[in-house]
Amino acid sequence: MRLRTLTALSGALALSLLTGCAQSSGTGSSRNTVTYWLWDANQLPAYQACAKGFEQENPGLRVKITQLGWDDYWTKLTAGFIAGTQPDVFTDHIQKFGQFADLQVLEPLDDLGIKDSDYQPGLAASWVGQDGHRYGAPKDWDTVALFYNKKMTDEAGLNADQLNNLAWNPEDGGTFEKAIAHLTVDKNGKRGDEPGFDKNNVKVYGLATNGGGEGVGQTQWSPFTGSAGWSYTEKQRWGTKYQYDSETFKSVIKWYFGLAKKGYLAPMSDYNIQSNQANTQVAAGKAATAFDGAWMISSYKGFKGRDMKTALTPVGPTGKRATMMNGLADSVTKGARNKEAAKKWVAYLASDACQTVVGKYGIVFPATPAGTEAAAAAYEKQGIDVTAFTRPVNDKKAFRTFSFPITGYAADVSALMKPQMEDIYGGGAPISSLDKTNDQINFILNQ
Amino acid sequence: MTVASSSPPSRLPPGDTERVAPVREARARAHGDGALAALFIAPALLGFLVFLLWPTLRGIYLSFTRFNLLTPAEWVGLDNYDRMIHDPIFWDSLAVTVEYVVINIGVQTVAALAIAVLLQRLTQSALLRGIVLTPYLMSNVVAGLVWLWILDNQLGIGNEIISGLGFDRIPFLADETWAIPTIALINVWRHVGYTALLLFAGLQAIPNDMYEAARVDGASEWRMFWRITMPLLRPVLAVVLIMTVIGSFQVFDTVAVTTAGGPANATNVLQYYIYGSAFGRFQFGYASAMSVALLVVLSAITILQYRLTRAGRSDLG
Numbered sequence: 001m002r003l004r005t006l007t008a009l010s011g012a013l014a015l016s017l018l019t020g021c022a023q024s025s026g027t028g029s030s031r032n033t034v035t036y037w038l039w040d041a042n043q044l045p046a047y048q049a050c051a052k053g054f055e056q057e058n059p060g061l062r063v064k065i066t067q068l069g070w071d072d073y074w075t076k077l078t079a080g081f082i083a084g085t086q087p088d089v090f091t092d093h094i095q096k097f098g099q100f101a102d103l104q105v106l107e108p109l110d111d112l113g114i115k116d117s118d119y120q121p122g123l124a125a126s127w128v129g130q131d132g133h134r135y136g137a138p139k140d141w142d143t144v145a146l147f148y149n150k151k152m153t154d155e156a157g158l159n160a161d162q163l164n165n166l167a168w169n170p171e172d173g174g175t176f177e178k179a180i181a182h183l184t185v186d187k188n189g190k191r192g193d194e195p196g197f198d199k200n201n202v203k204v205y206g207l208a209t210n211g212g213g214e215g216v217g218q219t220q221w222s223p224f225t226g227s228a229g230w231s232y233t234e235k236q237r238w239g240t241k242y243q244y245d246s247e248t249f250k251s252v253i254k255w256y257f258g259l260a261k262k263g264y265l266a267p268m269s270d271y272n273i274q275s276n277q278a279n280t281q282v283a284a285g286k287a288a289t290a291f292d293g294a295w296m297i298s299s300y301k302g303f304k305g306r307d308m309k310t311a312l313t314p315v316g317p318t319g320k321r322a323t324m325m326n327g328l329a330d331s332v333t334k335g336a337r338n339k340e341a342a343k344k345w346v347a348y349l350a351s352d353a354c355q356t357v358v359g360k361y362g363i364v365f366p367a368t369p370a371g372t373e374a375a376a377a378a379y380e381k382q383g384i385d386v387t388a389f390t391r392p393v394n395d396k397k398a399f400r401t402f403s404f405p406i407t408g409y410a411a412d413v414s415a416l417m418k419p420q421m422e423d424i425y426g427g428g429a430p431i432s433s434l435d436k437t438n439d440q441i442n443f444i445l446n447q
Numbered sequence: 448m449t450v451a452s453s454s455p456p457s458r459l460p461p462g463d464t465e466r467v468a469p470v471r472e473a474r475a476r477a478h479g480d481g482a483l484a485a486l487f488i489a490p491a492l493l494g495f496l497v498f499l500l501w502p503t504l505r506g507i508y509l510s511f512t513r514f515n516l517l518t519p520a521e522w523v524g525l526d527n528y529d530r531m532i533h534d535p536i537f538w539d540s541l542a543v544t545v546e547y548v549v550i551n552i553g554v555q556t557v558a559a560l561a562i563a564v565l566l567q568r569l570t571q572s573a574l575l576r577g578i579v580l581t582p583y584l585m586s587n588v589v590a591g592l593v594w595l596w597i598l599d600n601q602l603g604i605g606n607e608i609i610s611g612l613g614f615d616r617i618p619f620l621a622d623e624t625w626a627i628p629t630i631a632l633i634n635v636w637r638h639v640g641y642t643a644l645l646l647f648a649g650l651q652a653i654p655n656d657m658y659e660a661a662r663v664d665g666a667s668e669w670r671m672f673w674r675i676t677m678p679l680l681r682p683v684l685a686v687v688l689i690m691t692v693i694g695s696f697q698v699f700d701t702v703a704v705t706t707a708g709g710p711a712n713a714t715n716v717l718q719y720y721i722y723g724s725a726f727g728r729f730q731f732g733y734a735s736a737m738s739v740a741l742l743v744v745l746s747a748i749t750i751l752q753y754r755l756t757r758a759g760r761s762d763l764g
Contacts, residue, residue, distance in 0.1 A: 269618030
């Protein structure tokens with residue numbers, strides 16, 4: 001009797017577990033709810049405000065926003081695609097776009113009527129796949145600039161004007177190298193450009209490190225490779241030949257990582273993606289300057305007891321300054337439960353109505369010009385000067401902006417380039433080793 | 448159960464009841480036990496089938512396919528194995544893994560043995576045994592993160608102390624030569640107490656009179672360790688070694704939180720490479736092939752260890 005009860009109970013338990021697994025969709029959405037994922041916690045309030053506006057315009061529809069940290073975000077999204085529990089709409093990154101396009105998990109958005117001219121230059125075009133269909137609606141953009149600790153630059157006798165007019169070249173490093181050498185201070189108080197400087201016992205580095213930069217170097221070497229005229233691939237989008245074996249690229253990389261050998265750039269061993277990124281080094285007073293992106297503005301602003309300012313990227317051998325201009329987009333998943341509602345939400349996210357609201361929060365630059373303006377005004381209200389980030393977009397004469405490399409097999413490129421660049425930076429591998437890795441990459445792209 | 452309380456057959460004389468009933472009772476119990484045993488085994492069996500046997504078989508099947516999880520798997524025969532044999536990163540990661548296992552198991556076994564013997568010969572304190580076990584109570588990820596912060600080249604308190612003492616800072620987790628030994632030792636720190644406790648349990652089984660007899664004969668502690676403790680502990684030590692080596696080959700979490708395989712693939716252990724290929728690059732076919740290779744390596748090592756250490760037989764009694 002008791003035995004039978006036990007059996008029945010355990011059977012029921014097993015069954016409920018199994019069916020429980022099968023049924024829980026994880027998103028808890030109905031057809032009238034659009035599920036939306038983003039990774040930046042700072043932006044959550046802004047998009048919640050957008051969702052409210054959307055719900056007012058579309059009675060009966062609801063938006064459910066989920067925020068997840070960057071790493072978990074992509075893991076969970078991948079798992080979601082496999083298990084069929086993906087969100088209806090998600091914030092998409094160029095680095096992942098090629099892969100998602102290959103995996104065919106995105107819904108074409110051609111009928112949204114996205115026009116290039118409605119957004120900052122280049123942003124809309126990046127989200128058209130190799131097949132000619134659009135898979136993302138422009139959401140925001142970011143550029144890279146030089147953050148500096150004003151107290152340290154003051155002590156070194158460098159003013160804002162000088163810092164905004166630095167120039168570099170791969171031969172002697174130009175005024176840029178001179179500046180960061182002068183900002184470097186060793187244990188005995190000697191500066192990097194003074195005789196007797198001890199490069200093995202540096203107290204404050206002129207330039208903080210963000211690691212080897214994988215195959216992209218967004219906040220590492222790309223302001224230099226860009227202003228030297230180099231491009232990642234043979235054409236702007238969906239190229240099939242990476243150019244890591246070009247002499248220009250190699251000369252810039254050799255000079256850039258050479259700064260670490262001279263003691264001006266923090267060494268590879270000081271970088272850790274978990275515990276010690278460039279912003280941490282600056283916050284801890286271990287570095288005077290750091291290249292970092294617009295998404296970090298509020299983080300740098302928040303450093304206690306540090307007066308942080310920003311400067312334009314230095315002028316390169318081409319006579320121009322350069323920065324990557326990267327943009328995020330919103331994409332609809334192929335498995336979205338209510339595609340029409342999902343597309344409506346994406347169209348709303350890409351509209352001035354939402355982007356000016358987001359801009360007013362002063363945390364990110366929205367993709368539409370009106371949204372960008374709203375953001376610039378909001379930053380100004382907070383006492384933050386963002387010209388170092390906005391000028392590259394407005395002043396094409398002085399600046400070259402370029403996008404994140406958009407190709408297939410992005411994950412494979414990154415898997416090969418990450419150890420390669422780390423090995424040059426920290427392991428003493430010769431620059432010529434880039435040739436072989438570049439061949440491997442191009443072999444994969446053309447298989 | 449219910450049978451046991453039933454009345455004995457009436458044709459037997461009253462005196463025989465007691466003699467016969469136990470036999471019937473035992474048979475009945477055996478029958479009842481079978482059903483009960485099946486019931487108790489069922490969850491484990493279900494788990495074994497669903498979470499172990501099926502994934503293993505499917506993994507082996509997938510190793511012969513090109514599979515990105517989202518589109519149907521495509522049979523490619525031995526392509527993945529061919530690629531594996533010609534993949535320098537695979538061999539490199541296997542070498543890194545072996546280096547890790549040798550340092551991890553080598554240091555851990557010696558240290559655990561020393562702790563276990565000290566616990567047995569010097570003290571009976573349960574508190575000490577508890578303290579020895581404490582690092583094991585921490586999750587691997589937490590242990591990895593705590594050590595990451597302690598050992599950080601620029602900001603870590605460990606390096607502050609080292610430079611305070613006048614030595615050069617050591618980039619423990621950021622240098623290609625230091626990274627693997629550091630990770631191996633972090634995991635020794637976490638696991639040594641648990642391993643010591645397993646060995647300690649083995650030591651408890653060695654009769655104390657052997658030590659007393661040896662002492663009467665004038666043997667030193669050192670001699671007793673080599674002549675009594677080691678030979679009699681061998682079967683337990685062998686099992687512990689097999690278990691820890693298998694666990695050691697599967698190192699992943701500590702690597703994932705401290706170095707993410709870097710710098711320059713210096714800590715790209717096999718499990719991490721497999722994970723990256725599968726969940727980073729969506730090459731589940733290739734990742735499965737490497738997993739099968741790991742399975743073969745582990746099986747071979749286990750069989751070899753089992754044979755060499757005669758783990759199935761004891762010298763005791």
